[in-house]
Amino acid sequence: MKIVFATHNPNKLKEVAALLPNIQLLSLTDIGCTEDIPETADTLEGNAIIKANYVTQKYGYSCFADDTGLLVTALNGAPGVYSARYADEHGNAEKNMDLLLKNLADKTDRTAHFKTVICLNINQQQHLFDGICYGEMLEQKQGLQGFGYDPIFKPKGFDVSFAEMSLDTKGKISHRGLAVQKLIEFLQKI
Numbered sequence: 001m002k003i004v005f006a007t008h009n010p011n012k013l014k015e016v017a018a019l020l021p022n023i024q025l026l027s028l029t030d031i032g033c034t035e036d037i038p039e040t041a042d043t044l045e046g047n048a049i050i051k052a053n054y055v056t057q058k059y060g061y062s063c064f065a066d067d068t069g070l071l072v073t074a075l076n077g078a079p080g081v082y083s084a085r086y087a088d089e090h091g092n093a094e095k096n097m098d099l100l101l102k103n104l105a106d107k108t109d110r111t112a113h114f115k116t117v118i119c120l121n122i123n124q125q126q127h128l129f130d131g132i133c134y135g136e137m138l139e140q141k142q143g144l145q146g147f148g149y150d151p152i153f154k155p156k157g158f159d160v161s162f163a164e165m166s167l168d169t170k171g172k173i174s175h176r177g178l179a180v181q182k183l184i185e186f187l188q189k190i
Contacts, residue, residue: 001022001023001024001187002023002024002026002061002062003023003024003025003026003061003062003063003064003122004025004026004027004028004030004031004055004059004061004062004063004064005017005025005026005027005063005064005065006028006037006051006052006054006055006063006064006065006066007027007028007065007066008027008028008029008036009091009147010027011146011147012066012147012176013025013027014167015167015170015171015176016176016180018167018168018171019171019177019180019181019184020180020183020184023187026061028055031055031059031061032059033055033058033059036090037050037051037054037055037065038050039051039067039081039084041081042081043081044067044068044069044080044081044115044116044117045067045117045119045128047065047067047081047117048065048066048067048117048118048119048128049065049119049126049128050065051065051067051119052064052065052119052120052121052126053119053121055121056121062120062121062122062123063120063121063122064118064119064120064121064183065118065119066116066117066118066119066176066179067081067116067117068083068114068115068116068117068148068175068176069081069082069083069114069115070083070100070112070113070114070148070149070153071112071113071114071115072100072104072110072111072112072137073109073111073112074104074107074108074109074110074111075100075103075104075107078103079096079100083096083148083149084096084148086099086100087099093147093148093149096148096149097141097149097151097152100137100149100152101137101139101140101152104137104139110136110137110138110139111134111135111136111137112134112135112136112137112153113132113133113134113135113175114132114133114135114149114153114174114175114176115130115131115132115175116130116131116132116175116176116178116179117129117130117179118130118179118180118182118183120183120186122190123190127186129179129180129182129183129186130178130179130182131174131175131176131177131178131179131180131181131182132175132178133155133156133173133174133175133178134155134156135153135154135155135156135158136153136154136156137152137153137154138151138152138153138154138161140152141161141163142154142160142161142163142164143160143161143162143163143164143165144163145162145163145164145165145166145167145170146162146163146165146170149162150162150163150170151163155173155174158173162174
C-alpha cells in the first residue's frame, strides 16, 4: 500500500516510517509538493484535516497528515496549536524551546502533555486518530535525539527526555506513536 504522509520534515517521516514497515510512505517532496500547506485552523484536528485534504484534492493520493501540540499546564495550554511557531518562526526548535523555558522560569507546575491528531483520507472517507503523552517540562535541554521539544520533555514514568530515548522506545510511548498505532490498526482492517 502506498500512502502520502503530508510532511516535509525528514525526522517526522523517519519516525513514522519506522512504525509502518508494510506501507510505502511518500513525503510531500516525493510527490512534488514543494509548498508549505497553510495551517490556519485553531485546533490540531482542523490543521490535520486541512493538510490531508490539500494533498488528496490537489494530488489525488490517499494521505494522512498530523498536527501536534505541546500543552503546558502552567501556561494555560500554550503553546498548543502554535507549538511549531511558538517563537514566531515556523520550525525553529531552538528558539521555541528557549522561549518556553523562559516562560516557565518562575513556574513550579511543570506538567504538560503532547497531543497528536492524525487525519487519514482513504477510499473517499476521512478518519481521525489521536494520541496523548503526559509528562513534564525539564528545566534545561537534555539529549541529542529526536526533534522539536524532545530535549525538554520528560514523559511520565521515565527518567530521561524524549531526546535521550531510542527511536524504538519513543515510538512506543509518544503521542505520535500512539496515534500512529491507531492508524496502523485501522489500515490492517481495510
